[in-house]
Amino acid sequence: MKLWQAHNSETLMGLHCRALTDARFDGATVNVELARTLFSRVHANTAHVIERRPELITRQPEDAVVLFFVLAGEAFYYSSDGVRILRRGQFVVCDCDRPFMRGFSRHFQELSLKIHRHALFDQTGLMRIQAPRFAEFGGHQNPLANRLVDLIDAATHTDGPRLPDEDTLVRLVERLLGDDDGVDAPRHLAAARRYVEDHLNDPSLSAQKVASAVGISPRHLSRVFASVGTSVPQHVLDRRLTTATAMLRRPEAASMTIAEIAKRCGFTSITHFSRSFSQRFGERASDVRRRATQQRALASSTVSVHRRDMFVDSAIAAESRHNGAIADRS
Missing domain, CATH: 1.10.10.60 (Homeodomain-like)
Incomplete structure (x- = not known):
C-alpha cells in the first residue's frame, strides 16, 4: 500500500492511501503526461480508500482540476458537499486543492484526466471548481465526455498508445465544463x-x-x-x-x-x-430634481388646504351643535 501511495502522490497528486483488507494490494496504473495535462488508466483489485487531506493540500498544492471516469466497479466520492456513489458510465470533475475522499470496490477501473489550472482558466475563465460536478457518459449521451474517454483510452493503452493533440483535449474540457454554465x-x-x-x-x-x-x-x-x-x-x-x-x-x-x-x-x-x-x-x-421639488411642494400645499378645510368643517359642526343645544334649552 505504501508503494501505491508513493506512486500516486508522485504522478497524480499528494494522497493518503489505505487498504480496507489485510490482503496484499493488487493494482496498476498507466500515466501519460503532456505539457498541460496528465491522463491515467487505473485498475485495482483490492478495495481501498484515498484521501486528499487539507495538510497535504497545504504541503503539496496541485493547482489543477481532475476528471475521473469510472469504467468498472464502484467508488464513492466524499467531500464537504456530501457523498456520491459512482458506477460504470459516470464521472466526477473536482478541484485537486479542495479536500476529498474516494473509496473503491474490488475490481475497479477508471480513466482520469488532470489539467493544470492555468490552462483551464485560459480556456474557460474558471479559476476553481467550487463543488464537484457529476455526470454520465457512454452510449449516445454526453458526446463530449465520450470523446474525452476515447482519447484517454487510446493514449493509455500499453499496446500501441496514440497520443492526442493536447489543444483538442483542453478544448473538449472547456466545452464539457461549459455545459454547466447554465x-x-x-x-x-x-x-x-x-x-x-x-x-x-x-x-x-x-x-x-x-x-x-x-x-x-x-x-x-x-x-x-x-x-x-x-x-x-x-x-x-x-x-x-x-x-x-x-x-x-x-x-x-x-x-x-x-x-x-x-x-x-x-x-x-x-x-x-x-x-x-x-x-x-x-x-x-x-x-428631474426640479419636478420632484415641485411635486413635493404641490403635495404639501394640498395637505395644508385639506387640513384647513377639515378645520373649517369641524368649526362649523361645533357651532351647529352649540346652536342646537341653545335651541333645546329654550
Missing part, C-alpha cells in the same frame, strides 16, 4: 450584481475588480452578462444612473449640486454623467 452563470451573475451594488460609489469599479471578487476571469464574466443581454460596463452605468435618479427625487437633493450627486454615484466626470443621463431618460438631471 448552472453556474446565475450564481456568478448574482454575486457580480451584489458586488456592483455594494461598490457603485467606487469610481475605480471595473470588470476586472468584479471578476476577481466573483472568482472568474473578466472574459468569463463578460459571457455571463452577455447571457442576459448586457455587459459589465453597461450594467454598472445603468445602476449608477438609476441610483442617481432616486437621489435626485429625495428632499436632500435640493441642497446638493448635480456634480455632488454624480460623484456619490461613482461618476468622475459631470459631462459623462449629464450626457449619459439625458440619453437614458430623455431629460436632464436638473429637470
Whole structure:
C-alpha cells in the first residue's frame, strides 16, 4: 500500500492511501503526461480508500482540476458537499486543492484526466471548481465526455498508445465544463450584481475588480452578462444612473449640486454623467430634481388646504351643535 501511495502522490497528486483488507494490494496504473495535462488508466483489485487531506493540500498544492471516469466497479466520492456513489458510465470533475475522499470496490477501473489550472482558466475563465460536478457518459449521451474517454483510452493503452493533440483535449474540457454554465452563470451573475451594488460609489469599479471578487476571469464574466443581454460596463452605468435618479427625487437633493450627486454615484466626470443621463431618460438631471421639488411642494400645499378645510368643517359642526343645544334649552 505504501508503494501505491508513493506512486500516486508522485504522478497524480499528494494522497493518503489505505487498504480496507489485510490482503496484499493488487493494482496498476498507466500515466501519460503532456505539457498541460496528465491522463491515467487505473485498475485495482483490492478495495481501498484515498484521501486528499487539507495538510497535504497545504504541503503539496496541485493547482489543477481532475476528471475521473469510472469504467468498472464502484467508488464513492466524499467531500464537504456530501457523498456520491459512482458506477460504470459516470464521472466526477473536482478541484485537486479542495479536500476529498474516494473509496473503491474490488475490481475497479477508471480513466482520469488532470489539467493544470492555468490552462483551464485560459480556456474557460474558471479559476476553481467550487463543488464537484457529476455526470454520465457512454452510449449516445454526453458526446463530449465520450470523446474525452476515447482519447484517454487510446493514449493509455500499453499496446500501441496514440497520443492526442493536447489543444483538442483542453478544448473538449472547456466545452464539457461549459455545459454547466447554465448552472453556474446565475450564481456568478448574482454575486457580480451584489458586488456592483455594494461598490457603485467606487469610481475605480471595473470588470476586472468584479471578476476577481466573483472568482472568474473578466472574459468569463463578460459571457455571463452577455447571457442576459448586457455587459459589465453597461450594467454598472445603468445602476449608477438609476441610483442617481432616486437621489435626485429625495428632499436632500435640493441642497446638493448635480456634480455632488454624480460623484456619490461613482461618476468622475459631470459631462459623462449629464450626457449619459439625458440619453437614458430623455431629460436632464436638473429637470428631474426640479419636478420632484415641485411635486413635493404641490403635495404639501394640498395637505395644508385639506387640513384647513377639515378645520373649517369641524368649526362649523361645533357651532351647529352649540346652536342646537341653545335651541333645546329654550
